Amino acid sequence: MHTVVADLGYGDAGKGSVVDRLCRTGEFGAVVRFNGGAQAAHNVVTADGRHHTFAQFGSGTLRGVPGHLSRFVCVDPLALAAEADHLRALGVPDPYGLLSVDRRALLTTPYHAAANRLREQARGADRHGSCGMGVGETARYALDHPQDAPTAGDCTSRPRLLRRLRLLRDRLADELGPLPAPPVEDCADACAAFARTVALTGEQYLRDLARKGPLLFEGAQGVLLDEWHGFHPYTTWSTTTFANAETLLAEAGDPGSARRLGVVRTYTTRHGPGPLVTENTELAPLLPEPHNGHGRWQGAFRIGHFDAVAHAYAVEVCGGVDALAVTHLDAVARCRSLRICRGYGIDGGLVERLAPGPPRDLAHRAEVTRRLLRATPALWETPGRAHGDWIAALGQLLGAPVLLTATGPARQELRDLRSMGKSKYVSGKGSPLSV
Structure with a gap:
C-alpha cells in the first residue's frame, strides 16, 4: 500500500527519520516528494552515526531507495549539487543515479x-x-x-x-x-x-512507477504552515496536507489508495514568528536541539508543550489520518514537566477546538491568527511518565493508532504495516474558535 507522510505541526517533527525507517522495510520502490523545495530540512541519523539533512533528495537515499521530485516541488539545481556532494561524502557513490525530476517542476534560482x-x-x-x-x-x-x-x-x-x-x-x-x-x-x-x-521525466513516469509497487510520499514543512489552512501570514507557499500526494496518485490511476501517516513530536515546536500557544522558554534548556537552532531568516527555534488543539486541527483540515508516528519519546523522561494542552483561554473564553474556516479565505485565517496570538494554555492533561502512556494519550486525542515511535534520531520502532487497517478520524468536541 502507498503511504503518505505529513507533519501535523509547524515542521521539524521528524519526517526524515520516519521516512528513513519505513524505507528499511524494503516495501517501497521510491520516495516521492510532493511539495516544498530546497528549504526542507529532514534530518536522518543512521545507526553508524552518519548524519544528513535532506532537502531535495528523498530521505530514503541512504538506504538506496530512489527519490522522485514531483511537479509540485520547486527544484533548486545549485542547492541540489551541494546536497549531492555531502551524500557522496557519506558513502552514496552516485546520488543523482537515485533521483528523478518531473520536467514540469518549477525552477528555483x-x-x-x-x-x-x-x-x-x-x-x-x-x-x-x-x-x-x-x-x-x-x-x-x-x-x-x-x-x-x-x-x-x-x-x-x-x-x-x-x-x-x-x-x-x-x-x-x-x-x-x-x-x-x-x-x-x-x-x-x-x-x-x-x-x-x-x-528528467514526463507525465507518464509516476504512473509507471506506481504500477511497479508501493510508493512512499514524503511531505515538507507542516500542516500548520499550509498556505490555505495555516495561520496567515506565518505560512509557507505550499500545500502541506496530503492533497498533493493524493492528486499525484489520482493522476497515476490509483486514487484513494494511500495510507495517511501523520507525524508529531511529544512537544510542539516552530521556527520563527507566529502562534505557538504552548511556548515555554523553560523547556529549551531541557530539550536541546542538535539539528535546529536560530536561523538568520527563519528566526529562533521555539519550544512548547504538546498542543493537542492545534494538532487536532491539523488532522481535521487534512481530512483525517490513518496512523501516527510519534517522535522524541525520550523527551518524556528527560523533561518530566512536559504536559498536553487541551484548551486555550482566549478573550475570557475556553477554546477546545479550532474549526476549519472557509476555503482559501486568507482574511479569515489572519483573524484566527490574531486571536491565537492572544491565547494562553487553559486546560491541561498530564499523562504518566511511561512511553505507553503518551502513545495512548496522543492516539486518543488525535483519533488514530500509533504506527511508529522514535526515542532518538536512530532509534525507531515500527509496527507491522500490513496489520493496520484504515481508521476514521472523528473531529474533536468542545467549544470551537470562531470569528
Missing part, C-alpha cells in the same frame, strides 16, 4: 532567493519567518507569470532558459532593485549541468 530575502528584510519587525531559500518567491512568480516561469524541463534548452532567466531577473530587479545574484550565464551553466546529470 538565485534570483528568487535574492528577492525572497529582500522582501523579508523590508518587513522589518513584521517578518514572516521565511527560510530565505526563494521557494515562496518561486511560487509567487509562477502565479504572476505562468507562461514565463522557468521549469526543470527548460534546463535542456539553453536559449529558452536564458530568455526566461533574464526576464525573471529583470522583472524582480525592476520591482525590488538590484539583486545580489550571479550572472544569468552562470546560472544557465549550472542548470545545464543539472539537466545532463539528473533524469
Whole structure:
C-alpha cells in the first residue's frame, strides 16, 4: 500500500527519520516528494552515526531507495549539487543515479532567493519567518507569470532558459532593485549541468512507477504552515496536507489508495514568528536541539508543550489520518514537566477546538491568527511518565493508532504495516474558535 507522510505541526517533527525507517522495510520502490523545495530540512541519523539533512533528495537515499521530485516541488539545481556532494561524502557513490525530476517542476534560482530575502528584510519587525531559500518567491512568480516561469524541463534548452532567466531577473530587479545574484550565464551553466546529470521525466513516469509497487510520499514543512489552512501570514507557499500526494496518485490511476501517516513530536515546536500557544522558554534548556537552532531568516527555534488543539486541527483540515508516528519519546523522561494542552483561554473564553474556516479565505485565517496570538494554555492533561502512556494519550486525542515511535534520531520502532487497517478520524468536541 502507498503511504503518505505529513507533519501535523509547524515542521521539524521528524519526517526524515520516519521516512528513513519505513524505507528499511524494503516495501517501497521510491520516495516521492510532493511539495516544498530546497528549504526542507529532514534530518536522518543512521545507526553508524552518519548524519544528513535532506532537502531535495528523498530521505530514503541512504538506504538506496530512489527519490522522485514531483511537479509540485520547486527544484533548486545549485542547492541540489551541494546536497549531492555531502551524500557522496557519506558513502552514496552516485546520488543523482537515485533521483528523478518531473520536467514540469518549477525552477528555483538565485534570483528568487535574492528577492525572497529582500522582501523579508523590508518587513522589518513584521517578518514572516521565511527560510530565505526563494521557494515562496518561486511560487509567487509562477502565479504572476505562468507562461514565463522557468521549469526543470527548460534546463535542456539553453536559449529558452536564458530568455526566461533574464526576464525573471529583470522583472524582480525592476520591482525590488538590484539583486545580489550571479550572472544569468552562470546560472544557465549550472542548470545545464543539472539537466545532463539528473533524469528528467514526463507525465507518464509516476504512473509507471506506481504500477511497479508501493510508493512512499514524503511531505515538507507542516500542516500548520499550509498556505490555505495555516495561520496567515506565518505560512509557507505550499500545500502541506496530503492533497498533493493524493492528486499525484489520482493522476497515476490509483486514487484513494494511500495510507495517511501523520507525524508529531511529544512537544510542539516552530521556527520563527507566529502562534505557538504552548511556548515555554523553560523547556529549551531541557530539550536541546542538535539539528535546529536560530536561523538568520527563519528566526529562533521555539519550544512548547504538546498542543493537542492545534494538532487536532491539523488532522481535521487534512481530512483525517490513518496512523501516527510519534517522535522524541525520550523527551518524556528527560523533561518530566512536559504536559498536553487541551484548551486555550482566549478573550475570557475556553477554546477546545479550532474549526476549519472557509476555503482559501486568507482574511479569515489572519483573524484566527490574531486571536491565537492572544491565547494562553487553559486546560491541561498530564499523562504518566511511561512511553505507553503518551502513545495512548496522543492516539486518543488525535483519533488514530500509533504506527511508529522514535526515542532518538536512530532509534525507531515500527509496527507491522500490513496489520493496520484504515481508521476514521472523528473531529474533536468542545467549544470551537470562531470569528
